[in-house]
Amino acid sequence: MDSTDMKRFAAALGLDCVGVAPADLPRPPYAEDPPCPLAAGTGDERYEPRRLLPSCRSVVVVLVPYYTAQAEPGNLSLYCRSADYHVVVRSYLEQIAAYLQRQYPGSEQRCVVDTSPLSDRWLAYQAGLGFFGDNRCLINDTYGSYVFIGSVLTSLPFAPDQPLQQECSHCGACQSACPGQCFSGGAYDYSRCKSYITQKKGSFTLPEIQCMEKTPLIFGCDVCQESCPHNAGVKATPLPEFYRNRLSQLCPSDIESLSNKQFQQAFGDRAFAWRGKKVLLRNLEYAANPAAASAENRNDGKDDV
Numbered sequence: 001m002d003s004t005d006m007k008r009f010a011a012a013l014g015l016d017c018v019g020v021a022p023a024d025l026p027r028p029p030y031a032e033d034p035p036c037p038l039a040a041g042t043g044d045e046r047y048e049p050r051r052l053l054p055s056c057r058s059v060v061v062v063l064v065p066y067y068t069a070q071a072e073p074g075n076l077s078l079y080c081r082s083a084d085y086h087v088v089v090r091s092y093l094e095q096i097a098a099y100l101q102r103q104y105p106g107s108e109q110r111c112v113v114d115t116s117p118l119s120d121r122w123l124a125y126q127a128g129l130g131f132f133g134d135n136r137c138l139i140n141d142t143y144g145s146y147v148f149i150g151s152v153l154t155s156l157p158f159a160p161d162q163p164l165q166q167e168c169s170h171c172g173a174c175q176s177a178c179p180g181q182c183f184s185g186g187a188y189d190y191s192r193c194k195s196y197i198t199q200k201k202g203s204f205t206l207p208e209i210q211c212m213e214k215t216p217l218i219f220g221c222d223v224c225q226e227s228c229p230h231n232a233g234v235k236a237t238p239l240p241e242f243y244r245n246r247l248s249q250l251c252p253s254d255i256e257s258l259s260n261k262q263f264q265q266a267f268g269d270r271a272f273a274w275r276g277k278k279v280l281l282r283n284l285e286y287a288a289n290p291a292a293a294s295a296e297n298r299n300d301g302k303d304d305v
Contacts, residue, residue: 017063019127019161041117055155061127065237067146074248077220080271089150108155120149128161135174135224144231174224179214194221212286
């Protein structure tokens, strides 16, 4: 079944990077287990869409770009400066699913965003939407690695797209720049990634404190993406949701006096809110001075990307 009309519909929504992955996913040639500690799935469930939709015959994979090219000094990672991406991505997926339902009555669809057990980056790779960087990010030719990945599992037998015959330049920039030195043990170690460290619960170890102190970000980490030459000159997102109501920085005074309920009322529509204010206050204690880091970035002639 041809997917051209479906892709045209997605493009009309502003989504110009859409591909189709097979329901019978091949296993990756690399050992992905253990995956990122924040991943929902392990083992075979990461590659078997029919566990979520038994009638699944193909997977529509959508890249949702979020880079805005706005130089905003701050201490929040770019991905969580606008509305919660889970909500934004799901709203687009549901529009695609509704389109398929209208066009093909009786078909079945299920939308999945981030928190499903499926390996979203492997789905995107199989759908021909990008290749893997040494930092484990999916890299797209148009939007670089500044993309969210969502999928619509469908009972429709769309012909799958083909993976790209392309790979990372392996320049070593991300390895050198990584504040947690994720590559130092030979294999990539997700537990040393600053993005993971900012989201884990509990106290920090000394190496984690040292990692936190290297950059001002208190939630997430953009360093390996900033250093990647594949991200140089990437196209900004055309999606309006990522330009509205942006929040680049949090201070202790913004949250320390709030009850948990008040915190959720104020920030519940942000991707960082799920961990609660206690984790953010802990991170604020250890992160570097944002103003000083921003001045250093300006002196280097770099955008806040």
